[in-house]
Amino acid sequence: RIPTLIRLPKETDMTTLSRTKRRTQVNAGAGGPTGSRRAWAITLLLLGFMLVNFGDRAVLGLAAAPLMKETGISPSQYGLISSGFYLLFSVSAIVVGFIANRVSNKVLILIMAIVWSLAQLPILFVANVGVLLASRVALGAAEGPSAPVAMNAVQKWFPDHKRNAPTALLNSGSALGVVILAPVLGLVIGQFGWRAAFGVMCALGVLWAALWAVFGREGTADRTPGPATIGETETGGLRVPYRRIFLTGTALSVAFSGLALSFGLATLVSWIPVYLAGPLGFDAGTAALLIILPWLASALLMSTQGAVSDALMSRGVPSRVARGVLGACGMLAAAACLVGVVAAPSLPFKIVCITLAFSVSGMQFTIGTTMMAELAPPRQRAAVLSIVAAVTALAGLVSPAITGVLVQAHGVASPTGFHQSFLLNAALLGAAGLVALLLARPARDAARIAAR
Numbered sequence: 001r002i003p004t005l006i007r008l009p010k011e012t013d014m015t016t017l018s019r020t021k022r023r024t025q026v027n028a029g030a031g032g033p034t035g036s037r038r039a040w041a042i043t044l045l046l047l048g049f050m051l052v053n054f055g056d057r058a059v060l061g062l063a064a065a066p067l068m069k070e071t072g073i074s075p076s077q078y079g080l081i082s083s084g085f086y087l088l089f090s091v092s093a094i095v096v097g098f099i100a101n102r103v104s105n106k107v108l109i110l111i112m113a114i115v116w117s118l119a120q121l122p123i124l125f126v127a128n129v130g131v132l133l134a135s136r137v138a139l140g141a142a143e144g145p146s147a148p149v150a151m152n153a154v155q156k157w158f159p160d161h162k163r164n165a166p167t168a169l170l171n172s173g174s175a176l177g178v179v180i181l182a183p184v185l186g187l188v189i190g191q192f193g194w195r196a197a198f199g200v201m202c203a204l205g206v207l208w209a210a211l212w213a214v215f216g217r218e219g220t221a222d223r224t225p226g227p228a229t230i231g232e233t234e235t236g237g238l239r240v241p242y243r244r245i246f247l248t249g250t251a252l253s254v255a256f257s258g259l260a261l262s263f264g265l266a267t268l269v270s271w272i273p274v275y276l277a278g279p280l281g282f283d284a285g286t287a288a289l290l291i292i293l294p295w296l297a298s299a300l301l302m303s304t305q306g307a308v309s310d311a312l313m314s315r316g317v318p319s320r321v322a323r324g325v326l327g328a329c330g331m332l333a334a335a336a337c338l339v340g341v342v343a344a345p346s347l348p349f350k351i352v353c354i355t356l357a358f359s360v361s362g363m364q365f366t367i368g369t370t371m372m373a374e375l376a377p378p379r380q381r382a383a384v385l386s387i388v389a390a391v392t393a394l395a396g397l398v399s400p401a402i403t404g405v406l407v408q409a410h411g412v413a414s415p416t417g418f419h420q421s422f423l424l425n426a427a428l429l430g431a432a433g434l435v436a437l438l439l440a441r442p443a444r445d446a447a448r449i450a451a452r
Contacts, residue, residue, distance in 0.1 A: 007142060014390070020103070032387055033101060034229070037215065037226075038157070039157035039158060039166070039219065039249075040166070041215075041234075042153070042154065042155070042157055042216070042217060042219065042265075043058055043154050043166045043169060043170065044142050044156055045211065045212065045215060045216065046109075046150045046153060046170055046172055046173075047110065047169060047173045047176070047232070048149055048173075048174070048208055048211070048375050049113065049146070049208060049212070050146075050147070050150060050170055050171075050173025050174055050176075050177060050227065051173050051176055051177035051180060051181070052113070052116065052177065052201070052204050052205050052208050053116070053143055053146050053147070053171060053173070053174065053177065054129055054173070054174040054175075054177035054178055054204070054269075055177045055178070055180075055181040055185070055201055055204065056116055056119075056120070056138075056139055056318075057085070057184065057202050057269050058177070058178045058181065058185075058269055059181075059185055059197050059198060059201050060081070060082065060132075060136065060199065060269075060270070061082075061269050061270050061271070061272070061273045061274070061291075062182060062185050062189065062195035062197065062273055062288060062291070063189055063197055063198075064078060064187075064270075064274050065273070065277050065278075066189065066193075066273060067127070067164055067194050067291050070127075071127055071193075072407060073129060073132075075265070075404050075407045075408040075412055076401075076404045076405055076408045077129055077404075078270075078399045078404060079135050079270070079401045079402075079403060079404020079405065079407075079408075080129075080133070080400075080401055080404065081129065081132045081136055082136070082266070082269075082270040082271075082400035082401075082404070083266075083396070083397055083398065083400045084133045084136040084137045084140070084398070085137070085139060085140035085143075085309065085396070086140055086266070086393050086394070086396040086397035087137050087140060087397065088137055088140055088141035088144065089140040089141065089143065089144035089390070089397070090144060090389075090390035090391065090393050090394055090397075091144070091390070091398065092139075092140075092141040092142070092144035092145055093144035093145045093148060093386045093389045093390035093393065094383075094386055094387055094390045095145075095147055096108060096112075096145035096361075096386060097148055097149070097382050097383040097384075097385065097386020097387060097389075097390070098382075098383045098386070100145070100148075100149050100382035100383070100386065101379060101380060101382050101383050104242075105149055105152060105153040105218060105382070106153070106212070106216040106217065106218055108145070108149055109149060109150060109153065109212060109216065110209055110212055110213055110216070112142045112143070112145065112146050112149070112292050113205055113208055113209040113212060114205070114206075114209050115138070115141075115142035115403075116139060116142050116143065116205045117201075117202045117203075117205030117206045117209065118138075118202075119138040119139040119142060120135065120139075120198045120199070120201050120202040120205070121202060122134070122135055123135050123195065124198060124202075127195065127246060128267040133134075134438055140203055141284065142226055144390065144393065145386055145389070146390065147174075147389055148369075148382065148385035148386040148388070148389045149382060149385075149386070150170060151167060151170060151369050151373075151385055152228075152381055152382040152385055153218075153219065154166050154167065154170050154219075155167065155219075155373055156218065156219030157219035158357055162260065162310065163370055163373060164305075164306040164307075164309040164310040164313070164323075164366075165303075165306040165307055165310050166306075167306060167366050167369055167373075168254055168302045168303050168306025168307075168309075168366045169302075169303060169306065169364070171302050171304050171365050171366040171369070172298070172299040172300075172302040174295075174298075174365075175294075175295040175296065175298035175299035175302065175359075175362065176295070176299045177295075178291065178292065178295035179292050179295045179296045179299060181201075181290075182288050182290065182291055182292050182295070183288060183289060184200070184295075185197045185200065185201075185288070186287075186288030186289070187295075188200055189190075189288075190285060200306075208313060209400050219424060229369065232371045234241065236346060239377060239379060239380055240377060240380070240449055241386070242358050242380070242383075242384070244385070244449050245372075245376055245380075245384060245449060246384075248375065248445035248448070248449070249438075249439035249440065249441060249445060250255040250324070250371055250372075250375060250440050250441055250442045250445045251372065251388075251431075251445070252392070252435075252439055253324070253436045253438075253439040253440040254368040254371055254372055254437050254440070255388065256387060256431070256432050256436075257327065257331060257368055257392075257432040257436055258364075258365075258368055258388060258389075258391065258392025258395075258423070259391070259392050259394065259395040259428065259432070259436070260331065260361075260395070260428035260429045260432040261331075261362070261392065261429075261432075262366055262392045262393055262394075262395040262396045262399070263395040263396070263399045263424075263428055264334070264348050264357075264358060264361060264398065264399075264425045264428075264429065265358075265426060266395065266396035266399040267398050267399050267400070267403055267421060267422075268358045269328050270296075270356070270399075270400040270403070271392070271400065271403050271404075271407070271418065271421070272354065273287055273291050274407075274412065275415075275418045278412045278413055279413060279414060279415035279418060280347065280350070280413075280415075281318050290319060290351060292400070293351065293354070293355040294354060294355045294356075294357070294358035294359045294421075295358075297356065297359035297360075298358065298359035298362040300364055301330075301362065302360055302362055302365075302366050305326060305330075305363040305366060305367070306366060308322075308326070309322045309323055309326065309367070309370070313392055318372065318443055319370075319442045319443050320440060320441045320442065320443060320444070323367045323370060323371050323442065324367070324371065324436055324437075324440030324441065324442065325437065325440075326363065327364040327367035327436055327440070328364075328365065328434075328436035328437045328440065329433070330361055330362075330363045330364055330433075330435045331359045331360075331361050331364055331402065331429045331430070331432050331436065332429070332430060332433035332435035333356070333360045333361075334357050334358070334360050334361035334429050334433075335361075335426040335427070335429040335430035335433065336349075336426075337353045337354075337356040337357035337360070338353070338357045338422045338423070338426035338429070339422075339423065340353035340357070341353040341357060341419070341422050342419045342422055342423060353414055361408060361429055364432075364436075367393070368388065369385060369388075371440065371442040372384055372385060372388055373385070374442045374443070374446055375442060375445055375446050375449060399421075402421065402424075403417070403418070403421040404432045405434045406418075406420045406421055407421075
């Protein structure tokens with residue numbers, strides 16, 4: 001006879017055990033059906049986070065034409081204000097990234113959303129170079145860590161081989177934010193003035209923060225048994241020197257690609273609306289609709305890339321091909337399209353080239369994130385993603401200012417300054433694509449990190 005060593009408390013019954021089982025499933029991240037539903041619910045909530053994020057970024061570009069006309073701000077001053085967004089962006093991304101390794105991502109995300117909202121308020125009352133610059137600097141400081149921390153929060157809910165699709169969906173939030181909000185903000189600007197657009201973004205930020213405070217949760221997939229990459233298997237519970245991660249060929253290619261992509265993204269947000277309304281001669285309403293096209297195409301391509309990469313990797317295709325080669329081809333195609341914008345003989349062809357140039361390259365944002373997550377041990381992933389975001393954002397610090405100088409030299413009505421900026425970006429994207437083809441080998445680099 002085997003003695004009974006442990007007895008359940010008298011009040012414990014099958015209902016309590018069932019409830020405990022369900023609670024365990026939820027806390028297991030993506031470990032079971034219930035966890036999977038919760039994982040995708042958090043992903044969709046964070047998608048809303050990214051929508052508001054890029055709505056905040058885009059609102060200045062959408063309001064640029066009436067703002068410059070009313071306040072007398074010159075193109076070079078406007079370029080400086082746009083660049084101000086990136087002044088503290090990198091520093092904040094790095095600092096908060098390291099904090100995110102130890103502090104609840106839910107709390108950090110909530111704080112960032114609240115700061116975004118408050119940063120919009122001064123513009124409603126005073127609009128001069130100083131106030132606009134201070135507002136954009138504060139906004140950039142709060143948004144610098146937003147994407148990497150949100151990516152880390154999502155990846156806590158999924159194992160590596162299932163991260164491509166949710167990461168791509170989250171990255172598409174940047175595009176969807178403009179697709180959804182640009183027409184709305186354009187209508188608000190036309191009906192109520194450009195200041196009202198900043199008020200709308202402030203209200204959306206407050207609303208999202210309230211939803212996150214109630215429904216946000218922390219994932220635990222990193223602690224759930226399941227398929228893992230070499231790096232996760234060998235170093236999941238350990239730490240490695242950051243130099244081992246960032247001196248790999250994969251990390252160097254991701255950094256270079258990110259610089260080229262950020263140069264173009266900052267131009268798209270700050271200057272493409274001005275280009276459409278200036279040299280191309282579209283009215284404000286039409287320009288607001290046309291600016292949707294590259295963002296919409298980017299959202300579709302990012303989601304497609306995530307599904308394709310997941311499918312390829314599930315069939316045993318190495319991540320070098322499923323991620324690295326795919327992203328490199330996108331950047332090379334984008335470089336060719338930027339040259340096409342300059343050389344296009346007709347207006348419709350220019351619009352097509354703008355749409356493709358600023359969308360096919362966007363796949364690399366998702367690909368770079370997943371490749372760096374493949375290299376980094378889970379305990380260091382938030383900091384790694386934040387450092388990458390900080391380094392690549394440096395291009396955004398100079399891109400709007402450079403474009404502003406070029407545009408002012410030739411006049412807002414002339415396409416010459418804009419085209420010079422496009423060709424510079426095309427050269428960066430072409431070089432980044434070639435570097436990615438040569439150096440991006442995430443599985444090999446993860447194995448070397450683990451071996452040491």
